[in-house]
Amino acid sequence: MARTIFHSLLATAAAVGLTLPTVATAQSLDEVMERRGLTQQDLLAAAKTFTPTGGRDEFIVFASGGQSGQIMVYGVPSMRILKYVSVFTPEPWQGFGFDEESKKILESGYIDGREIHWGDTHHPAISETEGNLDGEFLFINDKSSPRIGLVNLHDFETQQIVVNPILQSTHGGAFVTPNTDYIIDAAQYPGVLGRGFAPLSEFNEKYRGAVTYWKFDREAGRIDESKSFSLELPPYSQDLSDAGKLVSDGWSFTNSFCAERYVGGIESGRPPFEAGCSQADTDFLHVINWKKAAEVYEAGKVEMINDHPVIMMDTAIEEGLVYLIAEPKSPHGVDVSPDGEFIVVGGKLDTQASVYSFSKIMDAIEAGDFSGTDPYGLPIISMEDALHTQVPLGLGPLHNQFDSKECVVYTSLYVDSQVVKWDYCEGKVLDKLSIHYNIGHLVAMEGESVNPAGKYLISLNKLAIDRFNPVGPLHPQNHQLIDISGDTMELLYDMPVPLGEPHYAAAIAADKLKPLVRYKYGTNSRTGERHEGAVRPGQERIERDGTNVKVYMTAIRSHFTPEIVEVNEGDTVEFIITNSERAQDQTHGFSISNFNVNLSLEPGKTATAKIVADRPGVYSYYCTEFCSALHLEMTGYLLVRPEGYVDEAKAGEEGVSYSEADYTKQVENNLATQEVIDSVVVYITERNYTDFPDVAALVEDATDQLTFAEDAKAKSEAAAAEEDWQNATLWAGQWWQYQVKAADIGLRAKNYLDENGAVKTAE
């Protein structure tokens, strides 16, 4: 039976075209709308969000993953989640925490010797240039363990984790200064600076907050811990921060709750924290001159705590670095307007938003006009002197985001479950929209930059309750997309969040992102440098040094080199693997059965799987990413010989023997296949394929595969010349495998050309 008729069908396919013509649908739009219960308003929302195959989103959102320790990336307006990027939590699909390169990043985030394998990510910040989002880097804080993670947006990988040396909990980060000179991170719950101990009876005296200014070295693409410093603050629970911009550049703002300095203890009859921390009508906004603070730090006016320079409060008072202003009851967000002049704060147990004027604040500071000092001697500017206006918005105002329209801001109302649109210049409410339910943060497109992009707003709801199909007691969150292009807000789309609980999100115009599709050959993606263990095809080898074995390996469709690795029980084995593919999306994985390793090897990447061969046995390694038709065959054996085992070095018997006839049959098949491939090549090259960069890349990839085919063909012919029909047949088979890969790519290219209106340019 000649079942392997690959070539004949391929020939047909090339001749008649692969897709049947589209037949007009039997169902009309009206029928569908009626069946699905859609209104005209729903249809409009569908048209505003639906993105057909191959379509692109206008904006990209980076949402913190909350206690998942990851970042979620999605597109607007399609609200399709494009990627989860692991920052603090190991994740095997990305190899994060399962290869040696990323383990080093995670280990740099361990605290006081403790292994931490998760994070409570809150606030992502995209790097800025002159107050505009530049799309190069992303920073995010961890609330539970006081850390900042850095994601390089050229490959969406985490490249650095830094640990705060003095705090036990942070919340007011990450926020960047307008040129990303510093990343701001403020404390949350007070502790003893340097993570020391003091009893709660000494709370007022020994517990402190602080704000840390992490220095960013853009050239190196890294936070420079050696040039970072902190500022001691009172034991209020510092909360969110924002950097000044334009007129207020050089200043930063951090608010607080529990300025009551209340310590709970419900178990011993005291009212709980929630009562004592929300009793007073006001808390304190911290107004900080960070540019001057940086000078004070450089002048050495610091105390070293846990080897980290801290400007103490006495110095801050003396140098005029920190001022306090009362802000309404238990505020949550503090947001600086695009022009830098206004600072908007909502007290979550108040009903009003308070708009402070930066110029009024400066006037008060310059005039030395203070209403008093707090218990630690920090000067207090009176609220009346600093306020531009106060506007009653509703119940539970939390956060603010700015529109491209002048003076327009959006504020989340947690208790009301609403978004309110209002004018912060004139102080009046413009519109309200109900969301579902209990909104926390909200994000407008580039809404924290000096040039907000408007158009869309997303409501990051804390509860979903009844919005989606039930999936057990743990519900998804609900991100609701809102059209803000018109005078009134329009709810467009509900997006369930399937993993984690995002707090804040940052949204950037998609065209500002310029991610790579492949790495420079042999890159260690976690350092950005060439990997010292990278090898080119032909350089693969196994090196032994005592009980340490290093396997320098390559991966390509559809095999690893080497395929057999033999070691002794007790050896430590490192597989240092380079993906030698150049084609986009041609990722390989690597795992070893029963071991805790998995690599994600994108084109050009080099990464290391390290194991201790602790038990004798037979282990399979294989590609964990479905890379090609022969993906399942992309495998190898790790043999771990028992202690004392002596290899008899006898050759194994072949499972199947091949004859000259088998060889001849395979070669005939290959030659016929080549004719078909040639016809596809003609089909493509007769068209304007170079006008389609994706197709040009596919053609390049196919050409590579055909070069490999030539090499296998040569091996096959060499074996045949020696009448070694076994190897001649098998290499001829391998030659055909490369042809299949070339055909796969060729058909993909042809399909693309057919669907994208390529035209015939040659006869």
Added chain:
Amino acid sequence: MARTIFHSLLATAAAVGLTLPTVATAQSLDEVMERRGLTQQDLLAAAKTFTPTGGRDEFIVFASGGQSGQIMVYGVPSMRILKYVSVFTPEPWQGFGFDEESKKILESGYIDGREIHWGDTHHPAISETEGNLDGEFLFINDKSSPRIGLVNLHDFETQQIVVNPILQSTHGGAFVTPNTDYIIDAAQYPGVLGRGFAPLSEFNEKYRGAVTYWKFDREAGRIDESKSFSLELPPYSQDLSDAGKLVSDGWSFTNSFCAERYVGGIESGRPPFEAGCSQADTDFLHVINWKKAAEVYEAGKVEMINDHPVIMMDTAIEEGLVYLIAEPKSPHGVDVSPDGEFIVVGGKLDTQASVYSFSKIMDAIEAGDFSGTDPYGLPIISMEDALHTQVPLGLGPLHNQFDSKECVVYTSLYVDSQVVKWDYCEGKVLDKLSIHYNIGHLVAMEGESVNPAGKYLISLNKLAIDRFNPVGPLHPQNHQLIDISGDTMELLYDMPVPLGEPHYAAAIAADKLKPLVRYKYGTNSRTGERHEGAVRPGQERIERDGTNVKVYMTAIRSHFTPEIVEVNEGDTVEFIITNSERAQDQTHGFSISNFNVNLSLEPGKTATAKIVADRPGVYSYYCTEFCSALHLEMTGYLLVRPEGYVDEAKAGEEGVSYSEADYTKQVENNLATQEVIDSVVVYITERNYTDFPDVAALVEDATDQLTFAEDAKAKSEAAAAEEDWQNATLWAGQWWQYQVKAADIGLRAKNYLDENGAVKTAE
């Protein structure tokens, strides 16, 4: 300044209604379509998939997460991802691997003493009753470490992981028999049974495959390892499996590739695995009489390997348990038709699908009509005798899914990047559709059951390449939704997969799932039993036994009890926490700063965070799930006293002191607030709110909060009676906090009623 005008605004809100009227949109549908470049066909696809806020999906898909070790859950037709369920990989949002209860599940999946923190999940299977999906349990295999995970669909949590005792790699699972008596899992790469060692030179003699039948105890909701058994198979790479059904019930089918038994070694000049494993024109389908095998196992005709009963091949031959049939070149999927009569296999390097007839196979077996035996003596049924038909489909046929329409099957074509719809009775192609790109599995709604539901098909594409906004070298996968209700297939929607690489997926009618929204009070969700450490409010306590400290805690909006826990350096501390909420979606989290613990406490759940207090210091614990307006205040302190520390037991000074005037002001505020709450209560109860179960639940929750408010009020009044204005004021503040929570819920209920057309039923 009277900024806390909560009550006045609330009053206004209640009086005028919270939402502004919807203003007709300025943008017309035509304008939006033109701006976004949508065709009429696009709009129809949008109408078929767009799901407005609160809408439900008709089907729920459970997709394996591949090397992420998770399961992805999404809705059809909206293609919105609802949840990631961790099975083999720790994930902190769910507390999986971060609480003691789930750690036990993960630890049961460790292999030969090795900690494994990931899995390569491939094939999910929903439990069946009489061949119909019943929606109770989900099983999934791990290819890298030979394990099966069990997810209970009443709460979408992983409750069991079992390790295969004899294999080093599996792939042909999980597949269930029609009443879920057994879960089938077959080997992938051959090894030495029991995970022993043998050199590759003895591959043919000592390496073996196998298939394991895991016994499922539905009553216990667990796989019963003590009643499970395996069947030894030749060292072909067994691949996918399927269970017979109806006429073929009692039989199972497992195919294979590399029946050539080829061992690669490209590093030593041998052609790679991919060549040698795909050289022959055919491989072997294993046809297995599992019902008879179960009897043979029960009769004790087994060898114990690693304490696990294995029916050896000699016994299988003697008892007539296993038959082989040639199947075309390197097949991947084997799928049994809804009526159980046909078995469809595509050879991925062939162009045809082969349809085998179960009755013809039975005829051959009954007649003893075999064409020979394989090298291990297993009888081979000739392909001609077993075939119903062969149909040329295209390049790289992989998997098959069945339609509700008689005789209609869909097959994925990997190399062609197409789905082909064809008639397996008549043996003819009906339609082809191009997908993007390189489809692996595909899933039709309930398409593997005895009653396929038709309507939709999803193409699980392995490459996305150019479909989405770029997110770095590691691309998302692409799941494409296809409308199969008409004569021709219509592509509706591209869904990027943001995490992991799904292999197979199972789709079930949404109304068959009946998940919980809350646990019975004090449930250990990983066992389903009452947690021995669960406490009711009022029973909270701290117990010390030597250096072991147990904190029996409750969590409720917005505090933990206790709030202060003091231990000594070196103590082991367990926080055993019960969420005492009853309201849907009212989850709390729990983390301790700088420690590697995070809990997800859904209503009623009890879980344990265990740490070693290895360093003295001040640590904050807090709720990691934004649960309420005072979520940030839901905190406490763990104090770890340094070795030798002697507590002076002095009382701390209050941060703020409150007077009688403060008390009076707070009480006045509360009384005014209560009036407003009463008015909301009237608004709700005057309407037919009991017709809305979600609202009825909210009202119940609000009533709870008001009961708590009464309790705080009593405490406040008791303190006032003793002129303890500090506690009187703070408890009055707590009373108000409960009022805020009640108002929050009340407004949510009111909002729901307004949006869902509730009617006034009382005056």
